[in-house]
Amino acid sequence: LKAGLVALAFTLVAGREAGMVAGAAAFLGHCYPLWLGFKGGKGVATYAGLLLFITPLHGLVVGAPVWLGMFALTRISSLSALTAAVAVPPGAYLLGERSPIILGGLAALSVLVFWTHRANIARLLNGTEPRFGSKKKDAAEG
Numbered sequence: 001l002k003a004g005l006v007a008l009a010f011t012l013v014a015g016r017e018a019g020m021v022a023g024a025a026a027f028l029g030h031c032y033p034l035w036l037g038f039k040g041g042k043g044v045a046t047y048a049g050l051l052l053f054i055t056p057l058h059g060l061v062v063g064a065p066v067w068l069g070m071f072a073l074t075r076i077s078s079l080s081a082l083t084a085a086v087a088v089p090p091g092a093y094l095l096g097e098r099s100p101i102i103l104g105g106l107a108a109l110s111v112l113v114f115w116t117h118r119a120n121i122a123r124l125l126n127g128t129e130p131r132f133g134s135k136k137k138d139a140a141e142g
Contacts, residue, residue: 003027004049016054017101023050024105031116042116044081047109055092055102062091075131078120085110 003026011019030046032038051059066087070080089106097103114121123129 001045001049003030003046004051004053007050008053011054017099019054020050020099020102020105023054024109026050027109027112031112042081042120043109043113044085047085047113050109051088055097055106057095058088058092058097058106061095063088066091071132075133076124076129077132078117078129079124081113082117082121085113 003023006026007019007023009019010022027043027046027050029040031040031043033040048059048063051063063084067080067084070083071077074080089103089110092106093103097106120129
């Protein structure tokens, strides 16, 4: 929500492209906060908030359904987030987005979501990434 509100404020004052840049800065601040030694979150909810305020069509028609669909199939939050991150930039283009700043921002944030999920990707490849609702013992057993 914080990136979304920052993006919305900049959008209202200076346009969608400025909102995207401001939202991306908030995303980076969430993932790499100075006061926490650059160790923050993974940025998925921050990215979702940005989508809802800057490109709501892309968030609601592409991002959310892809995340929900993958989660319904796998019950793995990280895989759902990664799948949605892959889908949003081309989905935005297919839905008519033509701003290079918006498309480039979406692509860059999607790449950063993969970067922040490196450990999750390793667990996915090893088959040890936990599913929602599973106990740690169950996740370790596969």
